[in-house]
Amino acid sequence: MVKVRQSTIIDAPVDDVWRVLRDFNGHESWHPAIASSVIEGGEPVDAVSSVRRFRLKDGGELREQLLSLSDCDRRLTYCLLEAPLPLMGYVASIALKPVTDGDGTFWEWSSVFYPPAERRDELVRLVTDGIYRAGFEAIRKLMGRPSTQVYSRRDVGNRGQEPGTGTGPAFIPPPLTPPHKGEGDSATLMPDRAKVQAFETEAPTASPSPLWGGARGGGIKEPQATHDHTRAVVVERHGGPEVLQLREVPLPPPGSGEVRVRHTAIGVNFIDVYCRTGFFDLLNLPGVPGMEAAGVIEALGQGVDDLAVGDRVAYAGPPLGAYAERTNRPAEMLVTLSNDIADGLAAAGLLKGVTASFLLHDVFAVRPGHVVLIHAAAGAIGQLLVQWAKNLGATVIATVSDDAKARVVERLGAHHVIVYSREDFAEGVMRVTGGRGADVVYDAVGKDTFAGSLAALAVRGHLVSFGQASGPVGDWDIGRFASKSVTVSRPNYGHYTDTPERLAPHVTRFFSALRAGIVTLASPTRYPLERAAEAHRDLEARGTTGSLVLIP
Amino acid sequence: MQTSAGFSNAKVRLMPKVYISTVMTAPAAEVWRIVRDFNGLPSWTPFVVESRIEQGAKADQIGCIRNFTLKDGGRIRERLLALSDYDLSYTYSILESPMGVSDYIATLALTPVTDGNATFASWQAEFDCPPEREAALIQQIGQGVFQTAFSALKQRFGR
Numbered sequence: 196m197v198k199v200r201q202s203t204i205i206d207a208p209v210d211d212v213w214r215v216l217r218d219f220n221g222h223e224s225w226h227p228a229i230a231s232s233v234i235e236g237g238e239p240v241d242a243v244s245s246v247r248r249f250r251l252k253d254g255g256e257l258r259e260q261l262l263s264l265s266d267c268d269r270r271l272t273y274c275l276l277e278a279p280l281p282l283m284g285y286v287a288s289i290a291l292k293p294v295t296d297g298d299g300t301f302w303e304w305s306s307v308f309y310p311p312a313e314r315r316d317e318l319v320r321l322v323t324d325g326i327y328r329a330g331f332e333a334i335r336k337l338m339g340r341p342s343t344q345v346y347s348r349r350d351v352g353n354r355g356q357e358p359g360t361g362t363g364p365a366f367i368p369p370p371l372t373p374p375h376k377g378e379g380d381s382a383t384l385m386p387d388r389a390k391v392q393a394f395e396t397e398a399p400t401a402s403p404s405p406l407w408g409g410a411r412g413g414g415i416k417e418p419q420a421t422h423d424h425t426r427a428v429v430v431e432r433h434g435g436p437e438v439l440q441l442r443e444v445p446l447p448p449p450g451s452g453e454v455r456v457r458h459t460a461i462g463v464n465f466i467d468v469y470c471r472t473g474f475f476d477l478l479n480l481p482g483v484p485g486m487e488a489a490g491v492i493e494a495l496g497q498g499v500d501d502l503a504v505g506d507r508v509a510y511a512g513p514p515l516g517a518y519a520e521r522t523n524r525p526a527e528m529l530v531t532l533s534n535d536i537a538d539g540l541a542a543a544g545l546l547k548g549v550t551a552s553f554l555l556h557d558v559f560a561v562r563p564g565h566v567v568l569i570h571a572a573a574g575a576i577g578q579l580l581v582q583w584a585k586n587l588g589a590t591v592i593a594t595v596s597d598d599a600k601a602r603v604v605e606r607l608g609a610h611h612v613i614v615y616s617r618e619d620f621a622e623g624v625m626r627v628t629g630g631r632g633a634d635v636v637y638d639a640v641g642k643d644t645f646a647g648s649l650a651a652l653a654v655r656g657h658l659v660s661f662g663q664a665s666g667p668v669g670d671w672d673i674g675r676f677a678s679k680s681v682t683v684s685r686p687n688y689g690h691y692t693d694t695p696e697r698l699a700p701h702v703t704r705f706f707s708a709l710r711a712g713i714v715t716l717a718s719p720t721r722y723p724l725e726r727a728a729e730a731h732r733d734l735e736a737r738g739t740t741g742s743l744v745l746i747p
Numbered sequence: 748m749q750t751s752a753g754f755s756n757a758k759v760r761l762m763p764k765v766y767i768s769t770v771m772t773a774p775a776a777e778v779w780r781i782v783r784d785f786n787g788l789p790s791w792t793p794f795v796v797e798s799r800i801e802q803g804a805k806a807d808q809i810g811c812i813r814n815f816t817l818k819d820g821g822r823i824r825e826r827l828l829a830l831s832d833y834d835l836s837y838t839y840s841i842l843e844s845p846m847g848v849s850d851y852i853a854t855l856a857l858t859p860v861t862d863g864n865a866t867f868a869s870w871q872a873e874f875d876c877p878p879e880r881e882a883a884l885i886q887q888i889g890q891g892v893f894q895t896a897f898s899a900l901k902q903r904f905g906r
Contacts, residue, residue: 203862204770292869296769296894301860301867331862718878720761 196284197319200305201327207338209293209300210728213269214437215334216289216302219261220247225333228252228325241435246276255279262286266435267736275308282318283309304330423448426747427519428727431481433473436728436735439518444483449496449523456508456529457521460542460719462487463730463743465664470515471731478515485517485745486510487546489538499526507532511546512692518727520747527695530702535710543575543719543742546688548705549698550661551579551714553691555587556704558684559635559657563588568624568633568651570640571664572609573600575742579714580637581607586713592627594620594644621650632656632679642666649681657682719744762850763881767893768869773904775859775866779835781900782855782868785813785827791903792896794818812842821845828852841874848874848884868897 205212215221219240223232232249234240235258246260258276265271268290275285287306294301304327310318425446428439449455462485469475470484478484489509492502502508508529516522532541555561567584571577572593585591585608593609595601601612613623624633632653638644641663648658658681660668676683692698708714719742722730730743771778781791786806788795798815800806806813807830814824822843829838836856841848853872860867870893876884 201862202858202860202867204860204865204867292768292867293766294768294770294867295766296897299770301768301770301858303858328862717761 196307196309197315198305198307199319199322199327200303201323201331202301202303203331203335204294205300205302205331205335205338206297207300208298209269209291210437212300212302212334212338213266213291215337216291217241217264217266217269217271217435217437219245219264219271219273222247222330223249225337226326226330227333228329239434266437267732280318280321281311281314282322283311302331302334425519425521426724427483427516427522428485428724428745429481429483430471430478433471433480436471436731438471439484439727439731441725441727444519446521447523449494449499451497452499452526453496453523454492454499454502454508454526454529455494455496455521455523456488456490456510457493458488458490458517458519458542458747459538460489460721461485461517461519461724461745461747462511462542462544462546463722463727463734463745464546465662465734467518468731468735477513483516483518483522485519486512486515487542488517488522489532489541489545490521493521496523496526502526502529502531507538509538509541509545511549512688512698518724518745520724528698530698533706536706539719539721539744540709540716543744544579544709544716545702545705547576547579547742548709548714548716549692549701550688551576551583552701552704552708554637554659554661554686555580555583556701557691558659558661558686561587561589561635565589565634566592566624566628566631566653568592568594568620568636568648569609570594570620570636570638570644570648572604572607572612574639575716576639578604578607578717581609582714583708585609586708590628592624592633615644615647619647620644621647624651628653635659637661639663640665641668645669645671649676649679652679652681655680655682657684660685716742721746762873762875763885764871764873765885765889765893766869766871767889767897768867769894769897769901770860771866771868771897771901771904772863773866774864775835775857778866778868778900778904779832779857782857783807783830783832783835783837785811785830785837785839788813788815788896791900793899794892794895813839846884846887847880848876850875868900870897 215225220232220234221240222229228251230250230252232247235246235248238245241264243261243264246258248256248258250256257278259273260276261271261273263272269292270288270290272286272288275282285306285308287304290303292301306322423446424443426441427444429442429444430438431440432438464487466475466486467484470478487510489507492504492506492508495502495504509532510524510529512528530545532538561567561584567589569577569580569584569591572581573595577593581591581593581604591609592611592613593604594613594615595604596614596616598614601614604612611627613620633651633656634653635657636648636651637659638648639662641660643665645660645668652658656679660683692701722743722745724745724747727745730745734743781787784806786798786800788798794817795815796818798813801812801814804811809827809830811827812824814822816822824842825839826842827837827839831837834856835858836854838852838854841851851872851874853870855870858867872888
């Protein structure tokens with residue numbers, strides 16, 4: 196076996212280099228040895244197991260298969276399936292690391308293979324020079340130094356930051372943002388609309404009530420010169436975190452029944468990942484994801500009389516479009532924030548808090564004495580459920596994946612904590628309940644836990660399946676549920692919160708529980724809006740406990 | 748990080764992390780020779796004046812404790828948790844320091860850059876501290892300690 200290991204430094208930010216290299220079919224456009232390349236069967240370039248078939252400039256044809264791809268480690272591994280050369284058992288990895296002093300990239304390209312002894316040196320040289328070093332040079336040329344674009348820090352977005360919500364002490368240094376087409380430029384773009392700036396402080400009269408006001412699904416409509424703009428994270432096509440791109444998008448005046456909100460903190464939820472990847476068909480492309488945020492009202496649309504410019508508000512739920520500096524929202528679904536609820540807390544906690552509230556009160560009403568099993572209990576919603584169910588008088592059994600998370604959940608007051616990687620959790624539940632089982636199971640893990648959750652239920656128990664982080668639960672014969680008279684429900688956030696009447700009690704309950712200290716939320720981890728991709732990477736890597744927020 | 752009532756009784760948060768990396772224009776073996784010495788901080792960092800290994804242990808003995816004095820008089824004790832001449836890395840924890848951190852674990856690692864005979868060096872730490880001190884400590888450890896030490900070493904290699 197031989198090992199080849201080559202590394203270099205590229206004078207460009209690691210995310211820029213990764214964007215190019217993670218495209219499994221992209222070598223066609225940058226590697227000098229490649230003449231053409233296709234992904235077989237039209238699979239996505241970032242689907243693990245996809246196969247690229249490519250032709251070298253010297254005519255040889257090869258097939259390689261993607262074995263692993265990690266956007267958090269910035270690493271991919273692939274193997275050779277067919278080649279005109281005896282590169283037997285060839286497996287290669289590309290890995291990138293940031294160089295923090297100088298914003299460069301460390302790039303390692305390595306492989307192992309089993310060449311015939313007599314061709315060993317020739318093949319090692321081919322891989323080292325003809326593939327890896329030639330590739331380094333090509334990328335170096337391609338990246339050069341960040342283009343001619345001049346970035347300038349925009350100052351208008353920072354005005355009026357609420358105390359405790361802006362660039363807090365643990366905040367990442369001021370982000371560079373793309374040039375803003377606002378203020379200065381607007382005069383030339385809109386010569387007869389000088390009053391456009393008045394939106395900041397007063398309501399426009401006779402709003403044109405644009406068709407796309409509050410566009411459901413976060414879709415962006417074509418720009419119109421007469422409209423204001425805002426910075427937003429836009430998804431052009433479904434894909435990995437890298438499809439989250441910061442852009443300027445048109446922002447019409449708030450329509451009838453709408454208000455314009457300037458966000459101070461934006462919640463990041465797993466459902467945003469599903470929207471990004473297309474797993475849930477909620478986001479019209481190109482569109483702005485996100486359905487949770489806190490901010491300040493900047494302008495009122497027609498017919499809004501119970502809110503005022505300057506009010507602190509928050510929201511959780513559709514329509515999408517929260518990953519933006521400013522946006523228009525239906526006024527009736529906004530929650531007014533009292534002074535003791537910080538913006539970051541509302542943005543990080545409202546969706547989860549309201550969810551926890553309807554899960555514990557509506558979907559199944561937890562009463563004193565109930566045995567409640569909560570999966571992923573160290574996650575953000577899990578933590579709320581544990582604390583709240585305990586306060587409701589239930590016996591709380593929590594499952595977690597490791598000991599560190601077990602300690603977190605123990606501190607929150609769970610009566611029993613099961614580390615499911617070590618112990619069959621269904622057996623654990625039966626053990627601690629003397630064979631009786633749980634009255635209710637809250638399961639957002641899905642595929643990996645569903646069967647065990649059913650097994651852990653008591654007779655007439657209720658399995659609340661409200662997510663599927665590990666994958667869909669698959670097909671089940673409901674006839675089997677008769678063995679314990681099981682109830683299974685699959686609640687949808689919208690159906691419990693889609694009117695002010697349905698939403699309000701949960702908001703009130705959640706805020707009361709927060710004030711009373713019945714539930715606590717960890718300080719959210721903050722990311723600048725432009726680093727939404729990083730936030731998604733961290734969330735998907737399960738490297739986070741607690742909540743994530745984006746700060747415009 | 749938050750001052751409002753809603754956060755004052757927060758029970759859990761992420762451990763602060765620091766990650767610093769750089770490129771040195773010297774072969775990894777040469778850089779490793781210098782940084783490998785767990786008792787050698789005074790020879791390459793500008794802020795450590797004196798160091799010793801407690802109880803006469805060897806500086807590459809896993810579990811040994813280095814006891815060193817900073818320029819400003821502060822004293823720090825750190826325990827060597829892992830050292831690999833194969834991976835060119837070592838990991839240590841803080842036992843005592845004036846910084847007010849707990850559960851502090853740091854790793855310094857070198858990787859050869861084959862293209863140019865240079866070294867990619869990274870230094871990262873994870874620790875716990877009161878929330879209000881987190882930002883200052885990240886800055887102090889990242890820039891004040893890791894980056895400052897790396898910069899001094901880079902200068903030695905003429906860059």
